[in-house]
Amino acid sequence: MDALILSCGTGGGHNSAAKALLEELQMRGHHAVMLNPYTLRSQRLTRTIDGAYISMVQNAPQLFGAVYTAGELYRKLPCRSPVYHINHRMVPFMKKYLSSHHYDVILTTHLYPAEILTNMKNRDLQIPKTIFVSTDYVCIPFTEETKCDAYVIPAQDLASEYTSRGIPETKLHPFGIPTNPIFANPQSKEEARRRLGLDLNKKYILTAGGSMGGGTIRETIDALITGVSSCEDVSLVVVCGNNRELYRTLTDKHPKHTIVVGYTENMADYMRASDLFVTKPGGLSSTEAAVCGIPLLHAAAIPGCETCNAQYFHAHGMSQACHDPHQLMAMAMDLLFDQAQCDTMVARQHAMLDGSARANICTLAEHLSQSNHK
Numbered sequence: 001m002d003a004l005i006l007s008c009g010t011g012g013g014h015n016s017a018a019k020a021l022l023e024e025l026q027m028r029g030h031h032a033v034m035l036n037p038y039t040l041r042s043q044r045l046t047r048t049i050d051g052a053y054i055s056m057v058q059n060a061p062q063l064f065g066a067v068y069t070a071g072e073l074y075r076k077l078p079c080r081s082p083v084y085h086i087n088h089r090m091v092p093f094m095k096k097y098l099s100s101h102h103y104d105v106i107l108t109t110h111l112y113p114a115e116i117l118t119n120m121k122n123r124d125l126q127i128p129k130t131i132f133v134s135t136d137y138v139c140i141p142f143t144e145e146t147k148c149d150a151y152v153i154p155a156q157d158l159a160s161e162y163t164s165r166g167i168p169e170t171k172l173h174p175f176g177i178p179t180n181p182i183f184a185n186p187q188s189k190e191e192a193r194r195r196l197g198l199d200l201n202k203k204y205i206l207t208a209g210g211s212m213g214g215g216t217i218r219e220t221i222d223a224l225i226t227g228v229s230s231c232e233d234v235s236l237v238v239v240c241g242n243n244r245e246l247y248r249t250l251t252d253k254h255p256k257h258t259i260v261v262g263y264t265e266n267m268a269d270y271m272r273a274s275d276l277f278v279t280k281p282g283g284l285s286s287t288e289a290a291v292c293g294i295p296l297l298h299a300a301a302i303p304g305c306e307t308c309n310a311q312y313f314h315a316h317g318m319s320q321a322c323h324d325p326h327q328l329m330a331m332a333m334d335l336l337f338d339q340a341q342c343d344t345m346v347a348r349q350h351a352m353l354d355g356s357a358r359a360n361i362c363t364l365a366e367h368l369s370q371s372n373h374k
Contacts, residue, residue, distance in 0.1 A: 001025075001366060003025050005022055010112075012285075014109045019034065020179055037094060081145060106130045107361070114148055121147045132146060139153075144165035149171065152176075153172055177284055179287055182268045183355060187272050202233055205276045208285070235257045235258065238260050277289050278328070295346065297321070
């Protein structure tokens, strides 16, 4: 089978989910390619799109929330969205690419490529079977105007959100959000700490703002740094992701009882080594944490789909949530030393999310590919 996986760099979760699918397909012996479709037009356009998003979530998360709210209002209108119309300009480039590259199935972990493919379908252009993979615990604006052959959603109890928007239930597959299998691999806390050189006898709070270091992560980190500075038996690990300014600022300060990490490929190890994860509620990062099995405190949400992610996790007992940085440390310490609550939370995580999403999605891709040849 030949598979094309489309994603964009507007948030690390889309690319991480795409890479998980890429690796699974390749492990099964299939030929798979991962592509940002905007590179077909120009690298400059790709950097502009990705850079605009990153700048907004790092510097003006409330503005992103306003844009998301506008999208929710716009989807009520009886017309196609600006996102759809903007992406029609990509049709000639995708058409040319597909004419010279054979694929049996196309998977997309981002709305924008799904809009490109939908534009092509609406022009009666022949394209392979298509699968849209949601990376948030909500039906994001304009998903309903896409025309994919299958939609992978995070959970069965979210199906009504999609069907109420007009997406046929027969197209929905509640497999979950795909994660790298390293997050499901069994490894003890002691083993992870030895690998990272961490103290076996301390308690560790891990915090991160996603790959882009977005949301109100600075307020979250400041609150946690202040709190752990007076706790001899608790240390803080801060993962800054691609936010280089945040990394430089923190390393220059040398905060007490705090370990500052930039971008890392060892996030699974840091999760296993830690006793509590305080993070913004990204769909992919929250799923990784739940698959790994670590007590989770959501903070610093970027308004919009992340708010929905936090609500979903909290409602299902998979996390706690704190919206006030001034209360964050107190909530973190309460959860950190409440072993019964932590154990219950991890049990709920394992009951809800078992890490099998990527395998199930790739099996679906195989089935759709076979239907092309019947």
